[in-house]
Amino acid sequence: xxxxxxxxxxxxxxxxxxxxxxxxxxxxxxxxxxxxxxxxxxxxxxxxxxxxxxxxxxxxxxxxxxxxxxxxxxxxxxxxxxxxxxxxxxxxxxxxxxxxxxxxxxxxxxxxxxxxxxxxxxxxxxxxxxxxxxxxxxxxxxxxxxxxxxxxxxxxxxxxxxxxxxxxxxxxxxxxxxxxxxxxxxxxxxxxxxxxxxxxxxxxxxxxxxxxxxxxxxxxxxxxxxxxxxxxxxxxxxxxxxxxxx
Numbered sequence: 001x002x003x004x005x006x007x008x009x010x011x012x013x014x015x016x017x018x019x020x021x022x023x024x025x026x027x028x029x030x031x032x033x034x035x036x037x038x039x040x041x042x043x044x045x046x047x048x049x050x051x052x053x054x055x056x057x058x059x060x061x062x063x064x065x066x067x068x069x070x071x072x073x074x075x076x077x078x079x080x081x082x083x084x085x086x087x088x089x090x091x092x093x094x095x096x097x098x099x100x101x102x103x104x105x106x107x108x109x110x111x112x113x114x115x116x117x118x119x120x121x122x123x124x125x126x127x128x129x130x131x132x133x134x135x136x137x138x139x140x141x142x143x144x145x146x147x148x149x150x151x152x153x154x155x156x157x158x159x160x161x162x163x164x165x166x167x168x169x170x171x172x173x174x175x176x177x178x179x180x181x182x183x184x185x186x187x188x189x190x191x192x193x194x195x196x197x198x199x200x201x202x203x204x205x206x207x208x209x210x211x212x213x214x215x216x217x218x219x220x221x222x223x224x225x226x227x228x229x230x231x232x233x234x235x236x237x238x239x240x241x242x243x244x245x246x
Contacts, residue, residue, distance in 0.1 A: 228245070
C-alpha cells in the first residue's frame, strides 16, 4: 500500500489564488499541523520551503504551483536534489532566491544523514560501514573527490582528508605525500574513497591502477590500504571485495 505522499495527486484547488485565500483545510501549513508531513504531497512540502509564490509575466503563481512545476521538470524529489542552481532557475517562477532556499534544504538533509555518526566511534567491519558515513555527502557531487580515511588499530575511523578534486587521474602523486598525514596521525591503516558522479559503480582501469599504486606505497610506508571504495549514487563498489587491490 503506497504511503500518503506517493503518487503526488494534487487536490483540486485554484492554484493561481494566493494560499491565504484557500480553504483552511487545503493550506499546506495547516495540513502539516493537523495531519503531519505524510499528508502533504511533494509540491506542498516544497511550498512550505518557499513560503510564498511569485509573480510572472503570465500572472501570479502560488508556492504549490511552483512545487508542481519543479516536479514536472525534474521528476522525483530525489532527482531534484541532484540539480544545480542554474537548472532550477530555468523553471518559470524559480529565481535565484527560491533556488537557493531549495538547495539549502537539500544540503541540510545531506548533512543530517552524514553527521548521524558524528561523535561516535565508527568501527569498520565491512565496506558498508564506510559507505554509511561518507555516501550521503559524496553521492550527489558533480565532480570526483578522492579521500583517504584513517583507521586506528581497532579499525575505528580517526578522520579523513581530501587528496584531490576534479578527477582521479589528478590524484596520482608521490605515495609519501599521500600517506604523510596518515603517518603524522599515527594511523594503522587507510581506506581510499572516491565518487563517480556518473552513477556507474564499476571501477575504471585508472581506478584499479591508482589503487594498486597506493597499495604498493602503503606497504612501503607501513600504512596498509585496506580497501578502495567507489561511491556511485545510492550504491558503492569495494575493490577489496572484487579482489582488485593487487
